Amino acid sequence: MDLSILDTFLIAPLAPIAGIVLFWFIQLLFAESLKILLREIWENHKAFCRFSNFVALFFQFISHALGYTLTGIGVGEYSLSVKDVKVSPKKEKKGLPLFVANLFLVLGPFFIPPLIVFLIFLPFFKGFAIDGCYTFSSSLISFGSLLQQFGVDFLGFLLSLDPSNPFHIIFLIIFLLVGLGIRPSFIEEEEKRVGMIDDLLKIKDLIFSHPYFVVSLLVFLYILFYVFYFLGLPFYVLIFSFFGWLSMISITSLLLAHFVVFLIFASDRLPSFRRFLPFLFLIASYIIYRLVFHALKTGFALQLSNILCLFTTFVAVLLLLRLETNKLKMDKEMVKTEEREDGD
Numbered sequence: 001m002d003l004s005i006l007d008t009f010l011i012a013p014l015a016p017i018a019g020i021v022l023f024w025f026i027q028l029l030f031a032e033s034l035k036i037l038l039r040e041i042w043e044n045h046k047a048f049c050r051f052s053n054f055v056a057l058f059f060q061f062i063s064h065a066l067g068y069t070l071t072g073i074g075v076g077e078y079s080l081s082v083k084d085v086k087v088s089p090k091k092e093k094k095g096l097p098l099f100v101a102n103l104f105l106v107l108g109p110f111f112i113p114p115l116i117v118f119l120i121f122l123p124f125f126k127g128f129a130i131d132g133c134y135t136f137s138s139s140l141i142s143f144g145s146l147l148q149q150f151g152v153d154f155l156g157f158l159l160s161l162d163p164s165n166p167f168h169i170i171f172l173i174i175f176l177l178v179g180l181g182i183r184p185s186f187i188e189e190e191e192k193r194v195g196m197i198d199d200l201l202k203i204k205d206l207i208f209s210h211p212y213f214v215v216s217l218l219v220f221l222y223i224l225f226y227v228f229y230f231l232g233l234p235f236y237v238l239i240f241s242f243f244g245w246l247s248m249i250s251i252t253s254l255l256l257a258h259f260v261v262f263l264i265f266a267s268d269r270l271p272s273f274r275r276f277l278p279f280l281f282l283i284a285s286y287i288i289y290r291l292v293f294h295a296l297k298t299g300f301a302l303q304l305s306n307i308l309c310l311f312t313t314f315v316a317v318l319l320l321l322r323l324e325t326n327k328l329k330m331d332k333e334m335v336k337t338e339e340r341e342d343g344d
Contacts, residue, residue: 008134013225015139016240019147023247027110028199030254031183037261044268050082055181056109057085063108067101099210106202113178114249120171121249126153130234139237146241151248158252159303163286172256179257182250259310266317270324278317285312 042049057080064087065075074090089101128149131142158175161168183199207214228236263278270277286309293301 008229009226011136012134012139013222013236015136016143016237016244017221019140019143020240020243020247023244023251024107024110027182027247027250027254030251030258034179034254034257034261035183037258037265041261041264041268045264048264052180053184054082055177056184057082059109059113059181060105060184061085061087063112064101064105066112067104067108070104071097071100073097073101096213099206099213102206102210106199106206109181109183110250111243111246113181114246114253117175117178117249117253118246120174121154121157124153124157125150130238134229142234142237143241143244146238147244147248150241150245154245154248154252156303159306161306162302175253176256176260178250179253179255182254259314263313263317266321269321274320274324277320278313281316282309282313285309285316 038049038052061078061080064085065078067073068075068087068089071093072091073093075087076090077086077088079086128146130146131138161172163169163172224239225236228234263282266278267275286305289305289308289312290301293305298304
């Protein structure tokens with residue numbers, strides 16, 4: 001039996017699904033890492049941490065309410081606060097509507113917020129080229145190619161943002177809120193702390209509580225693949241690539257959120273006026289690079305300024321923290337030496 005037939009009709013439809021699962025798992029890792037950083041700054045920045053938790057709960061509310069609305073269940077009552085969110089269904093339904101609504105609740109916060117950023121970016125998207133993808137390897141390559149094309153355009157768009165432009169500042173704030181709001185941290189509420197394992201357990205419970213719908217969804221995806229295959233249309237991979245694009249937006253927004261929280265974290269560990277240095281480094285390095293590249297009349301001056309500004313600030317803050325740590329160690333050693341001398 002020709003193995004290429006098995007590849008095309010049995011394995012190939014799974015390639016983009018595997019890609020989406022991988023990117024979703026990367027989102028989980030970055031969200032967990034951000035939660036750890038937020039916990040480090042909780043004592044000195046409780047208002048900021050509560051706000052980030054509220055943003056995440058708001059996105060969770062949107063996802064849950066949207067799931068209830070689109071499935072016809074409807075939203076009966078809801079409550080939203082800094083600590084919790086509750087959405088009650090208007091109608092009691094089981095089966096497929098409940099499965100879809102729960103799917104929105106579990107996966108919606110990872111894909112609905114970046115959809116806002118995608119819609120803003122869409123007019124600037126230069127488009128894409130897609131090749132035939134009728135085997136597992138070609139489907140995976142096509143999936144990666146579509147992500148690469150989108151990623152290059154999106155990163156170029158991000159690096160072209162001008163902090164002196166108020167519209168660009170507004171976009172950056174929205175982008176940062178997406179990163180902060182991917183998942184609630186519940187740092188303040190010990191009993192409600194949600195981690196990566198909890199998200200994975202929710203997915204497991206969703207699958208095992210609705211096995212027939214999960215199997216039906218896989219069958220539907222296979223049928224969709226066959227339809228596009230016999231029509232000669234490579235749109236199957238494109239559908240999953242769209243969710244891959246949303247994952248890329250989420251991951252980059254999480255990186256920006258990491259950078260901002262890292263600056264706050266570094267500021268907390270520096271004494272007196274030096275606590276302002278991380279933010280002064282960011283502003284000063286950007287201004288210096290803009291002036292230098294403007295004087296040199298270099299192409300891509302704005303993009304280079306943004307890249308070097310972020311890199312320089314990150315390295316400078318790391319060195320500053322290292323110097324401060326070494327100084328504290330030396331002070332402790334001196335105190336211990338003096339105590340020993342006094343004891344003698």
